[in-house]
Amino acid sequence: MTDFIRPFRLVSKGDAAIAGGKGASLGEMTRAGFPVPAGFVVLSHAFDSFIEESGRSAEIARILSQVDERLENADHASARILEDLRSAKVPAAVEHEVRQAHGELRAEYVAVRSSATSEDSLTNAWAGQLDSYLCTDAHGLVESMRSCWISLFTPRAIFYRRERGLGAQNISVAVVIQNMIDAEVAGVAFSVHPVTRNPNHMIIEAGYGLCEAVVSGEITPDSYIVSKNPHRILDAHVSEQNRALYRAAGGGCKWTRIPLDRAKEQKLKKNQIRRLSELVAKIEAHYGFACDIEWVLDGTGFSIVQSRPITTLNAV
């Protein structure tokens, strides 16, 4: 019996408080039978115990409560907290469990991602604010997890916490560790088009390589509009993609040039768009609300690496 980690199949959507939003949704989708790459969640009390054992808990709370809205001060606070945490050790019991679970994954490379447990998690508050480490090998595993934890105290995360009025409130962070898929094509799907807000239209954006290039906006992806009922591809807009993010030979990621004729090709074929859009519609139906979904495609087919609610559909 383990205290700090839990495989996806034992996590569900009600577990956001201990598994974070991302972890909870990956568990929920695994249980519902969606294709999610295997993995586990390092629960938030692993982080809590890390902070506890560092002996800096009170000091951190004090610094955070003094942060005002100006980013300069967030910088300052961040520097002081990270200084304190730099020498803090990952609790031995946590490390042991993580290594064991990682061994059972039998994955050469994993993605290590932060999964915040703030009460705010139904909005995108923490979207991209905390760190993630792709293509991590066994060697970098524990350090990546630790980096995810302390990314809760980067200047931007502190600024954001303040913006959201979360101040020194006890926010914790879980960490998702998941089989790394070497995506050929990857991207994001919104089960409801976020600009037109037509509930019958979904949008799929797709680019070569890892999903992060689409998420960050570093490349301009293809975009496909699909109507759910009747199920039909309404529009496919192809973007030239001259470079793509791939896993580097020794771990980590690297940008690679795409030859021009391939750059101009449509990233997903018609039948692939159809298959993916069916999957997106099923996920939306499962949750009962519009979803923002990150997907990847490799030789084995489509996998889902994240799903969260779309937060902006009701805005005026």
Next chain:
Amino acid sequence: MRHLAGSAFPFSLLGKNREWYHQRFDAAPIFLFTIADAEMQRETRKPAGAYPEMRLCFFSDGRADWYLEATDLRRAADALVDLARRDAQIASTLRRAWQRDERRFEDFVWKEFPKINLGSLTNTQLLRLWTRYYRLVLACLSSTGIIDHFALGTDDLIHEMVQKELQAQTPGKQWTETELAEAFTIATAPVCRSFLNQAEIDLLRIATGRSKQSLHQYQRQYFWLRNSYLSSRTVTVDEFQQKLGADDERDLDAELLKIEEAPKQNKVRKEILLQQYSFSPLLRTLLKVSEDFTAWQDARKRTTFLHAHVGSMLLEEIGRRSGHALEQLKYVTGFEVETLVSQDRPPVEELEARMQGSVFLATPEGYYVGTGSEVEKARKMMRGPERGDVHDFRGLPASLGKARGKVAIVRSSSEIARVSQGDVLVAVMTRPDYIAGMKRACAIVTNEGGITSHASIVSRELGIPCIIGTKIATEVLLDGDWIEVDANRGTVTILQRASDRMA
């Protein structure tokens, strides 16, 4: 072409008020700058006036910005139009002058090179082979200037002549813009198959059982199709196979027919147009030149693709012996290869600097290479007039609305303080740590990204207009420009330049 090393980069040559014609490629110097080298070759078969005085090219991150100077272009185009006035056969005369060199190059690639065992050559033999090969390439590609100058420099002239002559012959008829544009398209549409089309046809013929060629034979003929000015990559039999089998809904017969028929149909439509209206002899000649040069341009593209293949193999072997990586060798020019190996010139630090970002300038006297701060300085000189030309540009609306504000360009998170309340944040893309600046912005404009990217999501959450994927926003806009972002239509309009306001 001689490397004028030691001389300072001649910024004065670039001038302040020159106009430039800009193209962008995936490219490295060894494959693209070869063309500049070839264009500067003095030879009797080139018509007087068709030489360029300069070619300028920036390299960074596998991408090249290639600049033709406008007076070069006009002078050369005028010279060719003059020739065409006197000699209706000018296109075929010119093309013939290069035929022998084109054949020698192809012979080398297909007959001689495959038989050479590079590993068994001595270093001297290998370098000699490179030099001989490089001269073959130059002799072949030295027609490039003529083709490009004609294509770019006479486009407007032909367009204008077609319209004027059509209108003159049909008094009383009101031509709409669409009809005139259509006539111009028909008059200049390609009537020959490009090599890419031919390859596609050959593949489809195999797939539909119309050809006895095996896929392996096909691969040996077309393995180089995905090369570029940047690199060579051998397309495998599997990949060709995949290209055929990827989609069960494809109607291969229909595709084949379509590709085969397109140039024929263009030709028929063009002939009808030419019979229907009696165009002037000069216009007819120019249309013929344009037709022949389009095919010639395609042949040249084929040469550069093959050059990437043979060149890469030769350089790889040379690098294996000299201790240079192929990627480093791509940042030398053709005639530097020998001094690189024999005298370590340019030194490896220089190569590394060029890989970081470089500017190559070719002139009839020789060429210059600038690195480091010289690159940004030269780039700034290019931007002046080009920027002035743009008044508005488009992108994809990612968050609706309309706003006006001052441009604040953000290149990294250390620059977010530059965004004041009510500014328009302009960036290649946004990052999570731009959030403080995004909150102060009245609108966001990016070069890259999709509807689901970070900039898009955050703008929707903030409820401010956002236009993404403009490709050029950070290049066209300057800090302080006053602009309107209309995300209901996807347009960015420059209302007032910062420089105008201060004047």
